[in-house]
Every structure is written in C-alpha cells, then in structure tokens.
Amino acid sequence: MAEEEDFSSLPLPERFTHKNWKVRKEGYEAAAKEFDKAQDESDPTVQEFIRDAGLWKGAVADSNVAAQQEALACLCSFLQIAGHQGCTRTRGSTVGPIAEKALPSTRPAAKQKALEALMLYIELDRPDPVIEELLPSLSHKTPKVITATLSSLIAIYHAFGCKTVEPKPVLKLLPKVYGHADKNVRAEAQNLTVEFYRWLKDAMKPLFWNELKPVQQQDLEKLFEKVKEEPPPKQERLLRSQQAAAAPAGGNADAAEDQGDDEPVEIDLEPEYEAVDVMPKIPKDLQERLASAKWKDRKEALDDLLKAISQPLIKEGPFDDILRSLAKAMKDANIMVVITAANCVEAFAKGLRKSFAKYRTIVMAPMLDRLKEKKQTVTDAIGAALDAVFMTTSLSDCLSEILEFMAHKNPLVKLEATKFLIRCLKTTREAPDAGEVKSISEISTKLLADSQETQRTAGAEVLGTLWKIMGDRSMQPHLEGLDDIRKTKVKEACDAAEVKAKYKPKSAAPAPKAPTAGVKKAPPGKKPAPKKTPAPAAASAPVA
Numbered sequence: 001m002a003e004e005e006d007f008s009s010l011p012l013p014e015r016f017t018h019k020n021w022k023v024r025k026e027g028y029e030a031a032a033k034e035f036d037k038a039q040d041e042s043d044p045t046v047q048e049f050i051r052d053a054g055l056w057k058g059a060v061a062d063s064n065v066a067a068q069q070e071a072l073a074c075l076c077s078f079l080q081i082a083g084h085q086g087c088t089r090t091r092g093s094t095v096g097p098i099a100e101k102a103l104p105s106t107r108p109a110a111k112q113k114a115l116e117a118l119m120l121y122i123e124l125d126r127p128d129p130v131i132e133e134l135l136p137s138l139s140h141k142t143p144k145v146i147t148a149t150l151s152s153l154i155a156i157y158h159a160f161g162c163k164t165v166e167p168k169p170v171l172k173l174l175p176k177v178y179g180h181a182d183k184n185v186r187a188e189a190q191n192l193t194v195e196f197y198r199w200l201k202d203a204m205k206p207l208f209w210n211e212l213k214p215v216q217q218q219d220l221e222k223l224f225e226k227v228k229e230e231p232p233p234k235q236e237r238l239l240r241s242q243q244a245a246a247a248p249a250g251g252n253a254d255a256a257e258d259q260g261d262d263e264p265v266e267i268d269l270e271p272e273y274e275a276v277d278v279m280p281k282i283p284k285d286l287q288e289r290l291a292s293a294k295w296k297d298r299k300e301a302l303d304d305l306l307k308a309i310s311q312p313l314i315k316e317g318p319f320d321d322i323l324r325s326l327a328k329a330m331k332d333a334n335i336m337v338v339i340t341a342a343n344c345v346e347a348f349a350k351g352l353r354k355s356f357a358k359y360r361t362i363v364m365a366p367m368l369d370r371l372k373e374k375k376q377t378v379t380d381a382i383g384a385a386l387d388a389v390f391m392t393t394s395l396s397d398c399l400s401e402i403l404e405f406m407a408h409k410n411p412l413v414k415l416e417a418t419k420f421l422i423r424c425l426k427t428t429r430e431a432p433d434a435g436e437v438k439s440i441s442e443i444s445t446k447l448l449a450d451s452q453e454t455q456r457t458a459g460a461e462v463l464g465t466l467w468k469i470m471g472d473r474s475m476q477p478h479l480e481g482l483d484d485i486r487k488t489k490v491k492e493a494c495d496a497a498e499v500k501a502k503y504k505p506k507s508a509a510p511a512p513k514a515p516t517a518g519v520k521k522a523p524p525g526k527k528p529a530p531k532k533t534p535a536p537a538a539a540s541a542p543v544a
Contacts, residue, residue: 007020007023007026007027008026008030010023010027012027012030012031012034012045012048012049013048013052013055015027015030016028016031016055016058016059017055017058021062021063021064021066021067022067024059024062024064024067024071025064025066025067025070028059028067028070028071028073028074029070029074031045031049031074031077031078032070032073032074032077032078034046035074035077035078035080035081035082036077036081038081040081040083041081041082041083041085041086043081046078046081046082046086049078049082049086049090050082050085050086050089050090051089053089053090053092053093054093056075056078056090056093056094057093057094057097059071059074059075060072060075060094060097060098060101060102060114060117061097061098061100061101061102065105065106065107065110068101068102068105068110069105069107069109069110069113072098072102072110072113072114072117073113075090075094075113075117076113076116076117076120078090079117079120079121079124080120083124084124084125084240086124087120087121087124087125088125091121091125091129091130091133092129092133094117094121095118095121095129095130095133095134096133096136096137098114098117098118099133099134099137099145099148099149099152100137100140100145102114102117103115103145103148103149103151103152104142104144104145104147104148111148114152115152115155118130118134118152118156119155119156119159119237122156122160122165122239123237123238123239123240124239124240125239125240126239126241127156127160127164127165127166127239128166130156131153131156131165131166131169131170132169134149134152134153135169135170135173137149138150138173138176138177139176143180143182143184143185144184146177146180146182146185146188147182147184147185147188150177150185150188150189150191150192151188151191153170153192154188154191154192154195157192157195157196157199158195158233158236159235159236159237160235160236160237160238160239161199161233161234161235162196162199162200163199163235164235164239164242167196167199167200167204168207170192170196171196171204171207171208172207172208174189174192174193174208174212175208175211175212177189178212178213178216190216190219190220190223193220194220194223194224194227197220197223197224197227198227198230198233199233273311273312273313274313275313275314275315275316276311276313276314276315276351277315277317278308278309278311278314278315278317278351279317279318281307281308281309282304282305282308282309282322283301283304283305283308286301286304286305286322286325287321287325289301290302290325290329295332295333295334295336295337298329298332298334298337299334299336299337299340302329302337302340302341302343302344303340305322305344306340306343306344306347309344309347309348309351310347310351311347311351312350312351313351313353314348314351314352316352316355319348319352319359320359320362322348323345323348323359323362323363324362326341326344326345326348326363327362327363327366327367328366329341330342330363330366330367330369330370330382331366331370335373335375335377335378338370338373338378338381338382339377339378339381342367342378342381342382342384342385343381343384343385345363345367345385345388345389346381346384346385346388349385349388349389349391349392350388350391352392353391353392354392355392356389356392357392357393357397360389360392360393360397360398363385363389364386364389364398364401365401365405367382367385367386367389368386368401368402368405368413368416368417368420369405369413370382371383371405371412371413371416371417372410372412372413373412374412379416382416383416383419383420383423386420387420387423387427390420390423390424390427391427394428394430395424395425395428395430395432395436396430396432396433396436398424399421399432399436399439399440402417402420402421402424403421403439403440403443405417406418406421406443406447407443411452411455414455415452415454415455415458418444418447418455418458418459418462419458421440421462422458422461422462422465425462425465425466425469425499425501426465426497426498426499426500427500428500428501429500429501430501431469431470431501431502431503431504432466432469432470434474437466437470437474437475437478438478440462440466441463441466441475441478442478444459444460444462444463444466445459445463445478445481445482446459447459447462448460448463448482448486448489448490457489460486460489460490460492460493461493461497463475463478463479463490463493463494464489464490464491464492464493464494464495464496464497465493465494465497465499467479467490467491467493467494467497468494468497468499469499469501469502469503470503471502471503473505474503474505
C-alpha cells in the first residue's frame, strides 16, 4: 500500500484551497497553531491571512464537515490575534457563508465556533456590519438556514443587548418571518421576539406588532408575562471599545455590571422617516391672516398651518417668524386660537425634533404664562406642546424658566408649571446637577406649606420624583427640615414615581500608579495582589 503523500511542506494558503479535504483540515489546524503562537497582528502569518481575506470564504463554508469545524476554530484563533484590522478585512467574506453553511451545521462544535466567530466580529469592531450581513439569510429558501440565523440573533442580542446592537432592522423583518410556512422558523421567531421584549418591553411594538395575526399576538403576550417577572437584563459581553472605556473603572466584570443597571435602556425605536420640506405648503399670506381682527380668520390660518406642518419629520427651514407669531397667539382672547396655536407648536417640535431647540426661548414663556386659563382644553393643549418642546431640549435648558413660573402669583400658572416640571423629571434621561437639585428642592419645599392642597401635593410629587432620581444620600440634606407627615408624603411620591434617569456619583480618583520597574505584568483576566500602600484621601461625597 502506497504511503500517503506529506503535504505539510506546502504553504498554508495552498493547503487552505487544496482539493483533498484532509489536506485542508490539516492546514486549518496548522494555521490555528500559528495564530495561537503569534504575539500580535504584525506576525507574518497573521498578516498573510489579513491581506488574502478571500481564503476565509471557502474555509468557513468547507464542504467537508470535519474540515469546516477546524476552519471555524481556526478563524476564531485568527480573530483573537488579528484584532480590528483582521475583523474589518475579513468579515465581508465570512459572515454570509457562516450564516448559510456553518450555523445550520449538524455538528454542535461547528455551530458553537460559528457563533463565536460572529460574536468576535461584533466585539472587535461594531455590530451593524455583522447584522447587515445576517439579515439576507432570513429570506433564505432553506428553512434551517433561517432558523439557525434567528438562533444566532437571539444569542447576539442576549449577549450584547439592544443598547449596543441596533434592534430596528431585525424588528422590521419579524412579520415576514412569522408568515413562514415552517413551524420551526415561526417558533424561533417567537423566541427572538421574547428576547427583544426582555430589553425593550412594549416600546418595540409599534415597529411590527400590528402586522402579526391576533393568535400570534396572544401567544406572545402569554410569554411576555413570564418575562415581566424577571429582573432587568444585563449586557453580558462587551465590545473592545467598551472594555477599553471600562478598564480604568475596574475591569470588564465591573463594566458588565454597570451595563445592566436597572435604569431603562435608551434606544431609538422611532420609525425612520424622510424629512419633508413644509415651507412650500405653508400659506404665503399666513402673517396677514394672523393679523386679522376676526378670530375665525386667525383660527383658519392656524388650521392651514397645522395641516401643512403635520409631518413625522420636518426639514429645517426659516421658521423664526412663524414661531414668534405662535408665541403671540398665546395671548389671543379667543381660546380656539390659543389651542390651535399650541397644536402648531407641538407639531413643529415633534417634526423638527432636536432642531427645534433654538426656538424654545421664543415659545416656552408665553405658553407657561397662558396656563392661567381655566379651560381644561386649553391647559391640555399647552401642556402637550410644552412636553413636545421639552423633548427637543434638556432639563438644564428649561429649568430656570419653569422655576420662575412655579413662583408665579397666579395659582393656576404655579400649579401647571409644577406639573410640567414633574413630567420633565420623569422623562429626562440626565440627572440634574447639585445646583439644580438645590433650586428645585427649595421651591418645592415652599409649596409644601402652600394654603392649597393641590399645590402641596404637586410640591411633594416634585420632591419625591427628584428623590427617585438622585437617591437617599443626595436628597437627605434637602429633606432634613421636613416634619414626619410631609416627609412621609414625599416618600410615598418617591415610591410611586417612574423615572428614566438615575444619578450616579462620580468615582473617587484612582490611586497613582506605583513604579513598575522590575514588576511582571499580571496574566490577562487576573488581578494583581493589592499592595499595602497608603490610600489617597477619599474624594468628598457629591453634595446635592
């Protein structure tokens, strides 16, 4: 019997593309050993496989399952040492074939290595390119490819979370997957939806929910009930950029904990719209009609304006004069004009979004001043407009004006301004600074002694909401002067408040590094034993 030919002397690239699967398999194994021995990405073997990224395309889709398994293990070894450059140069050649040929593998070890390769591609750079390469596989003609891709997406979102990995592109495709004829595809789509619910709750529904069948909605609602009882999810795996940012704060484990704080994850789930140029649609004689002595003419002019600007996304334009006219309309004697003007401000704020911030100073004070109106319809319209304006700015931008109107001589203005501040505190994602906390606490404490019960209740709710954001330590100095009855009322408001911001005290400055001469570096993943050196003076606690 003839001895088998020895191919070990062939260059690795030739062995990767050899027609004999055993040669390819041995080539993958040999390359993995080289990558594991390499010190960094400048290693000649590593650089060779970075330059010739096409070698990986055939390797990860190797027709022999035994060889493919070794190829996937080899790719993981390569990515560990090749870093960002190796990731960005090769992922365009590998992610698609991995989804089509490796994730559906019947070999558990191959599937595990395929998934790990995807995780590394995300970890080394960013998730978007990997998700973009995976999405076409959700339309594959083979059901097991779709099922395997859905399973990989579940693992990705579970590990990195919806704050790190953008969920919108996948959410939009869910209805199509739910309509697949294969029951395994539909079942895995259901599992992915539950994973999304862990992170997003009901905020995800506008993107796809109404396109599902009622029975599918009912089945999902039952599964969601179980999720509601679980603690908030935490990011389990960090991008390298997140690891680098977390390193000074105490390493990856601590950072992973930070990623999973109980505060809600801020994710933009708004549908994507194209900005509309509304200027051509706005009546050319708008200003002339708004100056009419007849209230019906003014109202009709505002109705036409509202119709023109009612767009999900408005293209920026020269709206200064129009906003000044809307601010002036807040003083109109006719409440129908005031309500429609408020509706226009709301539409502008929602359409322009952050671009509206520059107009805030024009409209906010006139709207707050008109809150003296006793008609609830007027108050509701102005309140909705104020909320929309606030969403385009920040608490710091609006606070001084709100506090000014909370001290207004008119009780209605004072009450509605206080209610507006409560809504701002509940929706802001940035905790107020120490000076702002002091200002809010002082004026709210005065409200607790007001002669009207509604004012006292509103003042307690402001303090309670602020307490929920800032925590016990920061708020204690501002609550010390309260009697037990008032403090109990504030505490009840705190317990009931739902907020999106959480104050995090700044960490104490890290101790200066000791001289490193002659000291060996600790192995990765292990912390060196702490040295018994005098600790620096502790930083003083933040004063609220």
